[in-house]
Amino acid sequence: MSETRQMRHGSSIGQPVTRRDGLLKVTGQARFAADNHPAGLLHAVLAVSRIARGRVAALDLPAARAHPGVVEVMVTANRLALALHPDDKSVPFSFKLDLLQDDRVRYAGQPIAVVIAATLEAATEAAALLAPRYEAGPVEVTLDAPGGYVPESVGVGDPGEMRHGDVEAGLRAAARRIEATYETPLQFHNAMEPHGVVAAWEGDALSLDMPTQGLALTRMRLAALLGIRAEDIHIRSPFIGGGFGSKLLSGPQVLGILAARLVGRPVKLVLTRAQMYGPVTHRSPTRQTLRLGAARDGALTAIHHHVRTATSRHDDFLEPSAGVSHTLYAAPAIATTNEAVRLDTGTPGFMRAPGEASGSIALESAIDEMAHACGMDPLEFRLRNYAEVEPVSGKPFSSKALRECYAEGAARFGWAGRPLAPRQMRDEDGLLVGWGVGTATFPAIMFQAEARAVLRRDGTGLVESGTHDMGQGAWTAFAQIGADSLGLDLDRLEFRAGHSDLPNAGIAGGSGHTATAGGAIHAAGAQAIARLTEIAVADPRSPLFGAGNVGVVARGGRLLRRDDESRGEAYADILARAGLDSVEGRGSAAADPAAAERYAMHAHGAVFAEVKVDPELGQIRATRLVGAFAAGRIINPRLVRSQYYGGMIWGLSFALHERAAMDPRTGRVMNADLAEYHVPVNADVPSVEAILVEEQDPHVNALGIKGVGEIGITGTAGAIANAIWHATGTRIRRFPVAIEELGR
Amino acid sequence: MNRFEYVRPRSVAEAVAAGAVPGSAYLAAGTNLLDLMKIGVARPGRLVDLNHLPGLDGIEHQADGAVRIGAQVRNADLAHDPGFRRRFPAVAEALLSGASAQLRNAATVGGNLLQRTRCAWFQDTASACNRRDPGSGCDARGGENRLHAVLGWSEHCIATHPSDFCVPLAALDAVVEVEGPTGRREIALRDFHLLPGTTPERESVLAPGELVVALRLPAEAAGFAAHARYAKLRERTSYAFAVVSAAAALRIVDGRIVAARLALGGVAAKPWRAEEAEAALAGAAPEAAAFRRAAEAALAAARPSGDNAFKIELARRIAVRALTLAAAGTPERLPALPASPFAPLSGGRHV
């Protein structure tokens, strides 16, 4: 198995260590933000708007205030002044917030008041008693809204338009052309843990239990909003019950903090599931048109990927769906273009693989359509158009084991012998069977991070970095990197994370957390070891005396001469003799602009799907998923495999299930609960396999890590769509696939 | 959630007395009622808790062959009762195709019968809904109503009844035993739920304060045990309400159908017994052509209430499927994916 290949003797990195927090979690002892109940705690509940545009004309404050147990109702009039306008976005990755600044309503689900009471029940009922009256305006909430504009940029600063070569000429020259439009739905964040905060003020100091994917950024923005010093804000975020891009600072959390200030007592505010459908960002719907041309031999001559998507009327985030077309398939001419429309919704934002997920299902479907038009096997077609260098930039890839992914995935899945034509396979019960493939891709992104590493006189080590465990296993993976960086066994290392007082670990996003914070930890450990080495090699009493030139290695709590490992000394002995309690190292990591200049850096993968479809009823089940992914160095294969599973299941959800049904007349989401906003259940994923394909990347960063958190969605959604076509002969271009599309 | 009084009666008589007070609601497992209270759709002034009442949680196999099920019997307990399952397999299959294991462990027979529609506008207090707020209108009309009713609906309401359990019950002539302020009475399940007409707020024939105490399946219903199935079309493999569903039960003698029962779910505000279809099947050979004719008859009166014309054809096909499965014979044991198109016909493999 590939797992063993990834291991090195005497190293924690590469080992399938189980989660260090696993026992805490399965026994219910892991304390999530909302599990904290400081003395004197009050409960705050949001009242949210039921209209999507207009203003709040009246609230029945007397009724709410009179409800037994209510302490205060926070509205625009008594909300404390802020030092920074909630629309100010000077902190990176931030969105405009709705903090009761006025009576305007910009989307359904916007907070319009906060009730603070002795119990959750009292606050909830009093919030209902506010019985708001509105002046409502007409709303536009779908991509059919009139008008639109051509954006300068999409995503976070990606160009709104990109042209490489002459697409029209490429299309003219093509022997085969396809043009097709694909639609992806409005989707909302549904992490298990809803956004929340437990806030306690002590004078001007603020103590917070609150899930966040970006401790330092959250602290920075809070300091600016509240007009207090960042050092006076202490955020504990040891466990996050899923973030997926939604858990940077959200408006409701700030309201909880303001509520605590207003009443002078600790306050807990947690969103209900329904309240997740508004103020905490979402994935916008997209309508994507792909025009492809191919020569007779199947070589692509042109790709044009056009996206229509939406942002809110008041803020900007555009799902960058066309980005996948920049890197995946070789074509002499590639163009990506975007148009956008402003809607009366909350502002969209980062949702796991923003752009890549929605773009991939369209591109992979179109590629499949073209393979069929060329009479080629879809895998063979993808290999025919394999990008040896990044097509639009012409840069070489820092590494790219996609060919191996195709090969290993296809072998494991049993792709060989797949009939070319659709609707050829049935199982023993007469169900239609289809096989599809999709290519997965995600860029290797780095942010900035810092870490501190300490070797202690008792022979143990300490690593500190304010990293974020969102369930992905950061507690474990970073400890593995830390232990290796200090040459210690894992159980000799104390690892501290999840607190804003620790060194800034950047954000857990863009699948870049392990690479970035891991790099910082690696550097910090290396510096601590270097300091210890200096002491040892300069000390005539040490067996390492004078080894400075040949160098030393650190392993198992000892420094060893590189040229003769029988000569070495324990860290504890070196420190004791030097009369030191500890030595410390600090490290940081960030993207290397020079490497980015030279190389295109992406993780890749290939996903194979089998679906079964009832020929009369049209019900679909994805009976088998096999993904093979290459993402540089694997720190912990067990955790990585989990990330791939989760991503692939999300991809399945994308293709078959998830969709918010927003009423176009009102802008309200009509299925804002997990009974009706469908995500896959166990019976929907009977068999998922993830193969870890070996890939060494000397350029991407010091540890050679690319990131695995998001790539699993990409490829999978398209593979399932393609398998449905192969099973039925019907090409579905609107997602998720509705039952009536096949049961006709 | 509004403030309410909580009453824990010690006897059925006490329960009925408490339940007769206006503004009261019976609380069974609360898997539907409490959800509706949390979103403000139900605001009872008093909850009468049925969970500690003696005598409502038994499954009695009676001497005449009928079975009497207490209103507080949990859905899972009923489905897994070996005698019940053997004699009324389609009912067990329908129960096990509903909700999730956790919900089935809690949900009761009485609560399942009286669960409210899942219509999204019914659940959204900011929307107009005649069923929730008589005379306010119906925002489902003109909304995304692809899963709404195709049979028995009116201009006033196009909602469906969501229960799976009730579908085979309607097919098998189950009887609801009710106790109320004016005494005991029995109601055929087929007559228990009401079509909306001009009064969609009236969902069942229960008078205020009337309590369901038991449900009875007659001995005759067990006569279909060899050929009884439930089939359910869903938008995911499990844990989803029916898009359409059907319960079919046949008695086959010498290659001829001597008696047939068919009911549809997800198509109307009540479980839909299809007597025209049953008549069409009587005396026929259990074959595809007869099943298709029966399905045509069952849906003859169907018409779309919105974007849901597709449901009419799917309802026909699910009826054909249920009849086909029933004709093939009730399997030795229930499939691991009850009522699912993905339950293997061959029966060998598990999931």
Ligand SMILES: Cc1cc2nc3c(=O)[nH]c(=O)nc-3n(C[C@H](O)[C@H](O)[C@H](O)COP(=O)(O)OP(=O)(O)OC[C@H]3O[C@@H](n4cnc5c(N)ncnc54)[C@H](O)[C@@H]3O)c2cc1C
């Ligand atoms: C997420 C989800 C998915 C579901 N999926 C399905 C599904 O696929 N198929 C399906 O069939 N069902 C499904 N259900 C519905 C479930 O079956 C019902 O919620 C359940 O059966 C209700 O039973 P209960 O005991 O909890 O009733 P309660 O919630 O306690 O009561 C429901 C109603 O019945 C009344 N009531 C209860 N008992 C009596 C009585 N003895 N006499 C008079 N009135 C009474 C109550 O006053 C209330 O109005 C689902 C529910 C949920 C939450």
Ligand code: SF4
């Ligand atoms: S269909 Fe019935 S339940 Fe739904 S909104 Fe209309 S009246 Fe209400």
